[in-house]
Amino acid sequence: MVRLAREVLAAHPGDPLRARRALDVRCPDATPDQARAALAQASLQLRAASRFGTDADDLLWSDAGLAAASRPGCTQRRARRLLAAGVTEVVDLTCGLGLDAIGFAAAGLNVLGVERDDAIADLARRNVAQRGLDDRVTILVGSCQEAVSWEHLPRQAWFVDPARRDPGRVRADGSHIRLDDAERWSPPWSWVKAQIGVPQVLLAKAAPGIEHRLLAQSDDGDESIDTEVEWVSEDGQLLEAAPLWRRQHGAMGCVPRGVRRRAVVLGRSPIELGSGTAAAMIGQEGPAAPPEPGEVLFDPDPAIVRAGLVAELARAIGGRLVDEHLAYLVVPDPLPQSWRAAARRQWRVLWVGGYRPEAMREACVDHGIGQVDVTGRGRSLTEDRVRRDLRLRGRPHLQRRGTVITMGMGPRRSTIAVLGGIVTEA
Ligand SMILES: C[S@@+](CC[C@H](N)C(=O)[O-])C[C@H]1O[C@@H](n2cnc3c(N)ncnc32)[C@H](O)[C@@H]1O
Structure with missing residues (x-):
């Protein structure tokens, strides 16, 4: 019935x-509640497809679950990090609708999911079954804060993706407001960090803007823990910060200090690109200097x-x-091309x-520039x-479009302006 509901929604967009x-004509035996539920689920699936591609439209969604779900690229990346750390089974302590759990299982990991919300856990189980992964994934209902003391909980690897939206504050469009304070996430970030070193590998997902200091272990933390944080983006959108804390057996003194x-x-x-890659180790960067005409300026x-x-x-x-x-x-x-994705935008400097x-x-x-886009950093000059x-x-003969990039530079933040022509894709 959800499939039919999707078809009728697609046939009558916005109506x-x-x-x-x-839908009533095609499903004459359905009750009004069933029809309403099918249409609600179908519209969530269409929203999921517009966000995640057609891969997502066979899964069951909730509003909050869709807002919180990890993108497939992030999930695959996470699974690869766990595999690279030698992990074979992972406990997903906040499994939600199961997107990460499905990604882990699809990569060959055995997964135990924990979800405190009964209805969400039920949807997650059905999603796992829909992907034919139920032999690798078990989902239990409970709070992860209690689950960590379960005697038989595997301790090879844990993954935590705290809920970061305020359940009590809803916008007019039904979406929940994001919580900036990591202590108000569920579970709170300090609880997540208190688990460092309990499993061999602890992997977490956090808001991408989280302060760097919150990703490091505390100063008196265990010296055998290696910390590596990844910031992930897609299509120019920063998606998450994902710290991985790994206990290194017998590696006292060999674990790099600080956060990679x-x-x-x-x-x-x-x-x-990593802080520990060869590129990062070679030499020093040259002195900083404003761009010159003919060079290419870009926005990483x-x-x-x-x-x-x-x-x-x-x-x-x-x-x-x-x-x-x-x-x-x-x-x-x-x-x-090999570095193309490192730039959000590139401009050939004209002036x-x-x-x-x-x-x-x-x-x-x-x-020949008659229209400009305006951007900049370190100096606030509005587009207008x-x-x-x-x-x-009123100069119709100027047909080209350019970009004015304003920058506040040097100790006095003096403004320089750059006129750039957008570099078109090869
Ligand atoms: C951000 S979502 C997880 C999304 C999931 N990683 C995915 O990609 O589908 C967080 C989930 O954690 C659940 N949660 C919050 N606090 C929890 C707790 N203490 N124990 C278990 N689950 C919890 C929420 O109900 C929510 O479903």
Whole structure:
């Protein structure tokens, strides 16, 4: 019936009444409650498909579960990290609708899922069965805060993905508000960290903006724990920070101190950049300097910025920082395909100077630019203000589009402006 409900919704987009009438015609024996439930589930599946692709439209969803579910790329990445750590079975302590559990099992891991909400656990079991993975996944109802003291709970690897939305505050569209305070997540972040070293491997998912200090062990933490955090992005959107804390048997003194950081940019040509990679170790980055006309300026992917790996990226690609406090890089030519995903946007630099609207207007006219996008860092000049200052309206012969990038540079944060032409894909 959910499949039929999806068909009628697709046939009558934006018209739920007609969809409902069409469903009643196709399922004359269904009760009003059944029809309503099928349409609600079908519309969640359509939303899931628009977010995760058609892979997701055979699963059962809830509003909150859909908002919290991990993307397939993140889940696969997580499974690979566990496999690389030699893990064969994992306890998913907050399994929700089971997206991560399904990803782990599909990668060959045995999974024990724990979920405190009975109804969600039931949907998760049906999702696991839908994927034919029920021989590898068991889902139990309970609180993970109690489950960790169950005598027979496996202790090879645990995964925790705390609920980060406020169940008590709902927006007009029905969505729940995100909680910034990690102590209000469920389970709270301090509880997650208190589990470090209890299983051999503890993997967690956190909001990507979580403070770096919250990802490190406490100063008096166990010295045999290795910490590696990954920040993951896809399509220019920063998705999560995922710390993995691993107890190294007999490795006292050999475990690197501090937190190893890695940025992972998912996509067709994925990129990984780490604070411990060879690229990060070679030499020092050259002095930072503003871009020059003819060079290519780019905006690194947010996973690289958030992981604090912009200088490492500069070394790896032979580029330079524009300013040590600004996440912009300069390279002589557009990035090659193998590094393409490291940039959110790239611009061929056409003009550079102080924020002088007349000179900038002249540069626009010289390059045939009649419309500009505006972006920048370290200096707040609104789009409206820059467009107003440029006064480019009413010049139809200027057909090209450019970008004005404003930057507050140096100790006095003086503004420089860059006029760039968007580098088109090869
Ligand atoms: C962010 S969701 C997990 C999503 C899951 N990783 C996925 O991709 O489908 C968090 C889930 O943890 C559950 N949860 C919250 N606190 C819990 C607790 N103390 N014990 C067990 N489950 C809990 C919530 O009900 C919610 O379903």
